[in-house]
Amino acid sequence: MERETHILLFAYPVQGHINPMLQFSKRLASKGLRVTFVTTISIGNSMQALPSHSINVEIISDGSEEAKDAESIDASLERYKLHVSQSLSKLIEKHYSSSYPPKILVYDSIMPWALEIARKIGIDGVPFFTQSCVVNAINYHANHGAIQMPVEEGASISLPSIPSLGFDDLTSFLCDKGMYPAWLELALNQFSNFQEANLLLCNTFNELENEVVNWMTSQQWPVKTIGPAIPSIYLDKRLEDDKEYGVHLFKPDVDACMKWLDTKESDSVVYTSFGSLASLGEEQMDELTRGLKNSNCYFLWVVRETEQKKLPPNLLQETSEKGLVVSWCPQLEVLAHKAIGCFMTHCGWNSTLEALSLGVPMVAMPIWTDQPTNAKFIVDVWKVGVRIKLDERGIATKEEIELCIKEVIEGERGKEMKMNSVRWKELAKEAVDEGGSSDKNIEEFVAKLVNS
Known part of the structure; x- marks a missing residue:
């Protein structure tokens, strides 16, 4: 059967963000979708071939070829956004005018501007959160002013559906704003336009973070847990030959x-x-x-x-x-x-x-x-x-x-x-196996795409 429903996925180019999205791509391909995984030049060379999972890999420019040796974090992020906005836009347009135009772009949540790029061209966008739901909830509260930053040593924070958190339990960015201002901005900006998205995908599973997932649902967040996004051989064994992620930024011994x-x-x-x-x-x-x-x-x-x-x-x-x-x-x-x-x-x-x-x-x-x-x-x-x-x-x-x-x-x-x-x-294992909470969420996501 020809795979007609086409989906694009785009991860932020560091190992911890690529791996889960690549695994999610394999799950989608196994459900019959035509999948294109988008990555940037700086990572593309480390990608292994993924023939058994029917995933097409596209590489776009992130301006890394122009990067200066002593580039600051701010300059690096600015360059990245500038180049990727242009090259991602061109790539979506290219696919949009092909025989199988993509219906949706799944993008890393730390690039909220990707939603605008996708919608301008005429497809929808869905953020993919690579951190826990608890951390996402904390960042959301911080973005909405519910946490006084920087958090002072000795303080404890009480938030809905989350146990009381001490200074040492909080994301480092919230405790020392001056140390990593660019990273803090990235973490908080994930929530700048997330309520415009029709769906939020999270690499976790319901049973693990039940309370905070229920709280998100009670706030009308359209959240779907799809994890753990790790190779199938270690969980349900339903994906053939899925023994590793498929990208090595370092060569393992x-x-x-x-x-x-x-x-x-x-x-x-x-x-x-x-x-x-x-x-x-x-x-x-x-x-x-x-x-x-x-x-x-x-x-x-x-x-x-x-x-x-x-x-x-x-x-x-x-x-x-x-x-x-x-x-x-x-x-x-x-x-x-x-x-x-x-x-x-x-x-x-x-x-x-x-x-x-x-x-x-x-x-x-x-x-x-x-x-x-x-x-x-x-x-x-x-x-x-x-x-x-x-x-x-x-x-x-x-x-x-x-x-x-x-x-x-x-x-x-x-x-x-x-x-x-x-x-x-x-x-x-139960969550990703047939009929499990994450498997049902992926099935629903695929059914909506195919029937839209």
């Missing part, structure tokens, strides 16, 4: 990681990774090294090449029996391995969803953006982890790191966290 893990016993390894963007200071790297070493557990630690110069000089020799340090790894494969006992994580939303979906308890060490809020929920709401307490210098000490690892791997509370993790894993 697959063989070294998996062969090493195969030699370890069940639940004996601490997997440590702080994502594709976070950067730790030398002092913190030193404490982390000693904490991992003193825990006496095996550890697999991802340290990006740009960060490796911060490692203590003799680390590799001193820990060769207990630890493996790699520059990047296939995170889903690692988390799914029986040897992993816990995940020490920065609590980025994708990493959080992956750990929940694979039943792995966490040691939370949030660094910035939405990570402190995710950590709060990991510990106090979903009860699948512990959070590292920082000292007065803002450092996670070796003693604290060792203590937290041992609590998850060996402690009584660790057993409870493991049981809760397995329960969330089952609920995540």
Whole structure:
């Protein structure tokens, strides 16, 4: 059957935003839609072919070829918006006059201006939120003046449908406006025109964020949860050959990681990774090294090449029996391995969803953006982890790191966290499986498109 209903999807060009939207694209293609995934030059070269999922990939200019070396964040965002507005507009027009004009553009919520571009040409637009519904709700309240910014240390915030949040549980942008003004603006601007959209797509699942999803619905937000947007092999196994996301901004050392893990016993390894963007200071790297070493557990630690110069000089020799340090790894494969006992994580939303979906308890060490809020929920709401307490210098000490690892791997509370993790894993699988909450939402979205 010819795929007649055409949809365009456009993600913001960083790994944590591309991965979930690419997974959603595969789900749509599996339901019979003609799917075009749009990305920019700066990312296009990292994309792998996606033939088995019938997804067409289009690459547009984001002006990165003209970027200056010492470009500020503000200049970079301005350049991006200017170039993408033009190149995205041309791309939609090209497809609009083809045999299969697109009906809709699904765009990353941090680019609200994409809605206007789509509607000018005559198609509808739908924002795709890559953070949790709780974080979206907090940003919405901040945008509407319900949170006094910057939030002062010691303050606590009460918002509808969300547990009371302390200073350390809030998005870093809300606590220090001066530090990342451009990022704060991006986070809040998602809500500048969202009420003009007929639908809001969120990478989460109803059961995980039930209260806040119900609150959004009560406010007449047309919200649909479609996650967890991770490869099907780890959840419902309904998408053939869907074993990985399909984009690598860093080259993973697959063989070294998996062969090493195969030699370890069940639940004996601490997997440590702080994502594709976070950067730790030398002092913190030193404490982390000693904490991992003193825990006496095996550890697999991802340290990006740009960060490796911060490692203590003799680390590799001193820990060769207990630890493996790699520059990047296939995170889903690692988390799914029986040897992993816990995940020490920065609590980025994708990493959080992956750990929940694979039943792995966490040691939370949030660094910035939405990570402190995710950590709060990991510990106090979903009860699948512990959070590292920082000292007065803002450092996670070796003693604290060792203590937290041992609590998850060996402690009584660790057993409870493991049981809760397995329960969330089952609920995540049910959500995307046939008839589950996220699957129904995707089916409804597709049916509306096909019949409109």
